[in-house]
Amino acid sequence: MLTSTVCAAVSAAGLGIAALTAYRKRFLAATRIAAFALIPVGLAMTGIIDWVTNIIFKPMVWAGFGVLALSVVLFMIGRFTERRRGGIGSRKERRAATAARPEAVAPAASAPSLGAGRTASQPSADAGKKGRSSAPKDDFSDIEAILKKHGI
Incomplete structure (x- = not known):
């Protein structure tokens, strides 16, 4: 009122x-x-x-807000001490994980797979094209260079 x-x-x-x-x-x-x-x-x-x-x-509502604030403070203290001690997700663990990770499944697979690895049982893709001129081999060299530069 x-x-x-x-x-x-x-x-x-x-x-x-x-x-x-x-x-x-x-x-x-x-x-x-x-x-x-x-x-x-x-x-x-x-x-x-x-x-x-x-x-x-209502005092009970303020007590609830106090409990929530205490919960947030405790959570922040836990995260702070975890980072200081080098806990989960620390820089040391991330560096160790990246160092232990293999480079690639087959790092040199991009160069030989473009034609040097074909056998007699595998017909070339150009053999099926009749009447068309074949594209030069260095057509994808720019793309290969970009991919190699990025480690792909």
Whole structure:
């Protein structure tokens, strides 16, 4: 009940200021002030103000916020000490994992697989093309160079 009265008084004061602003021929500013002034009454009418005051003035709610804050602090302390001690996900473990990882399944597979590894039982792709000129072998050399540069 008291909160509704306070909201009504704040809105009335805001509307009074909006009326004075409109009297001074500043209609755009007066419209904005009136819009802001109507917010407290609207909140009181919807019941949100009563809900908020029930949250604010109950000690059990504040105790819950305290427990949540304590939980966050403990979590942060745990993460901080884990990083300081070199725990899970430390730089040392990441470096060791990258060093132990093999380079590639077959690092030299890109060069021989382009034609040097064909046998007599495997016909070449160019043999099936009749009447077309074959593409030069260095057609993909730029792409190969880029892939080799990136280790692919």
